[in-house]
Amino acid sequence: MSVESMQTVVIGGGQAGLAASQALSAHGLPHVVLDAAARIGDSWRARWDSLRLFTPARFDGLPGRPYPGDPWALPTKDELADYLEAYAADLTLPVRTGVRVQRLSRSEGRYVVEHDAGVLHAENVVVATGFDRVPRVPGFAAELGPDVVQLDASTYRGPHQVGPGDVLVVGAGNSGADIALELAATHRTYLSGRHPGELPWRIDNPLVRPLNRLVFWAFRHVLTTSTPVGRRARADVLAHSGPLIRVRSRDLTQAAVTRVPRTTEVRGGLPVVADGRALDVSTVVWCTGFEPDHSWIDLPVFDRAGQPEHDRGVTAEPGLYFLGLVFQHALASSMLQGVGADAAHIARRVAERAAAVRAGAAPVKAQGPLPR
Numbered sequence: 001m002s003v004e005s006m007q008t009v010v011i012g013g014g015q016a017g018l019a020a021s022q023a024l025s026a027h028g029l030p031h032v033v034l035d036a037a038a039r040i041g042d043s044w045r046a047r048w049d050s051l052r053l054f055t056p057a058r059f060d061g062l063p064g065r066p067y068p069g070d071p072w073a074l075p076t077k078d079e080l081a082d083y084l085e086a087y088a089a090d091l092t093l094p095v096r097t098g099v100r101v102q103r104l105s106r107s108e109g110r111y112v113v114e115h116d117a118g119v120l121h122a123e124n125v126v127v128a129t130g131f132d133r134v135p136r137v138p139g140f141a142a143e144l145g146p147d148v149v150q151l152d153a154s155t156y157r158g159p160h161q162v163g164p165g166d167v168l169v170v171g172a173g174n175s176g177a178d179i180a181l182e183l184a185a186t187h188r189t190y191l192s193g194r195h196p197g198e199l200p201w202r203i204d205n206p207l208v209r210p211l212n213r214l215v216f217w218a219f220r221h222v223l224t225t226s227t228p229v230g231r232r233a234r235a236d237v238l239a240h241s242g243p244l245i246r247v248r249s250r251d252l253t254q255a256a257v258t259r260v261p262r263t264t265e266v267r268g269g270l271p272v273v274a275d276g277r278a279l280d281v282s283t284v285v286w287c288t289g290f291e292p293d294h295s296w297i298d299l300p301v302f303d304r305a306g307q308p309e310h311d312r313g314v315t316a317e318p319g320l321y322f323l324g325l326v327f328q329h330a331l332a333s334s335m336l337q338g339v340g341a342d343a344a345h346i347a348r349r350v351a352e353r354a355a356a357v358r359a360g361a362a363p364v365k366a367q368g369p370l371p372r
Contacts, residue, residue: 002118006032008350009113009120011104012128013095014043016324018084019062019339020126021093023347029354033093034115036100040088041081043130049158050182051077054174054245055335056203059216062087063340072209074246080336105298111319123357124319124350127297127308131326131334132290138263144284145269152286153179159186165282168192168271170263173241176287181247183285184255190281191252192263192273193288198244220338223331225312234327241289242331292325313346319353321346 010020013035024031037043053060058071060080065087067075075083088095103114104125113120135152144150151161153175162183169180172193180191199215201208224230252259261274270278294302301308301315308315312329313322322328323346324339332338 003121004118005121006030007122007354008032008124008126009034009111009122010126010128011101011113012130012324013037013040013088013097014128014130014324015062015084015336016128016130016334016339016343017126018088018093018095019343020128020323020346021088021095022063022091023340023343024350025091025093026344027347027351029347029350031094032120033095034099034101034113034120035095035097038098039081039085040095040097041084044077044081044084047077047154048156048179051178052246053077053080054178054203055216055337056212059335059337062336063344065090067336072204072206074204101296103296103298106317122319124321124353126321126323126346126350127294128323129292130324131292133293134291135286136289136291137286138288140266141284141286143266143269144271148269148271148281149283150286151283152288154290156285159183162187162283166190166280167283167285168260168263168279168281169285169287170271171241171287171289172196172259173287173289174244174247176285177244177247177252179285179287180257181251181255184252184257187283188256188258190258190260190279192260192271194240194262195249195259196241196243198248202248203246216332216337219332219335220330220341225327225329230330233331237327237331313342314349319350321349 008024008029008031010017010031010033013033017033021033052074056072057067057069057075060075061067067083099115099117101113101115105112111122111125113122135154156179166188167183168190169176170192172191173196180189183189203212223233225234263271264274265272267278270280271284272278299317301317303309308322310322323342324334326334328342330338333342
């Protein structure tokens with residue numbers, strides 16, 4: 001078993017981890033990025049076959065490398081995965097793939113990162129493992145009949161997985177709307193859940209590109225934890241989901257997707273929606289969101305709901321940071337266009353802490369956690 005020391009360890013080599021690495025490199029800070037996947041971008045390659053990003057390519061680049069090609073195209077998930085892999089190679093980021101972190105703890109003032117190939121000791125750790133690790137499925141899903149096939153947004157690949165019979169997609173956010181629209185071409189499809197709102201224009205309409213720029217600018221600079229409107233939006237997004245961006249209600253109506261209220265229970269092995277109807281479906285696709293997996297972090301930085309307490313990713317544990325969380329600072333924080341700003345903020349804090357250590361002063365203390 002190898003034992004190493006590193007000033008900063010970034011855990012997770014997705015878009016957040018790569019943005020962190022770029023920002024740390026810009027400050028000349030020694031670090032390493034650990035990722036469990038065999039290749040950079042594999043978390044995107046594993047998603048459903050027809051997935052395209054909900055945002056145009058001009059808003060999908062990480063700091064230092066704009067997304068190539070047509071700036072108004074909607075990249076496929078494989079194209080994005082290849083971009084992330086090329087990004088790490090072009091910037092020579094110190095990413096180690098195929099390294100799964102098993103435990104993060106603290107001993108004698110240093111962080112202990114235990115992974116399947118050894119141990120890393122670090123002064124700083126950036127947790128960038130993403131917010132979409134564990135599907136959030138209601139407990140009553142276990143009561144569905146054995147003949148009802150259950151998928152979720154992480155296991156759904158395409159209509160070929162769905163046999164004869166009607167389909168219920170639970171969760172009406174961007175992923176649910178995308179999957180429902182695809183399935184409606186081959187199956188009678190119900191879409192269950194609260195309508196999250198939508199952009200009032202088509203994002204791919206060339207005539208509204210100035211509006212698109214304004215909206216995505218607002219996602220980064222207006223809808224933030226620093227503004228009253230942003231704080232209100234944050235509470236709504238954390239409780240539900242963001243607005244529909246690419247697929248719109250009219251698309252679902254034209255595809256004959258049947259909107260139904262939220263799914264509340266199971267009766268006789270079938271899903272039941274809020275108006276009391278039991279839907280006779282053969283497949284349920286849960287698009288009800290995800291939870292991060294922090295079970296491997298053995299540190300007192302979580303609230304009663306198991307969510308990290310932080311102020312723009314900075315925790316009360318000196319040198320411990322989170323990156324890529326939903327609405328970490330802005331609505332765009334978990335998006336490609338927004339994660340770079342949070343990464344730069346954290347890299348500055350790491351640089352300040354390193355400078356304080358070199359000067360022999362007490363390290364810069366973390367600010368208090370953001371109220372939830």
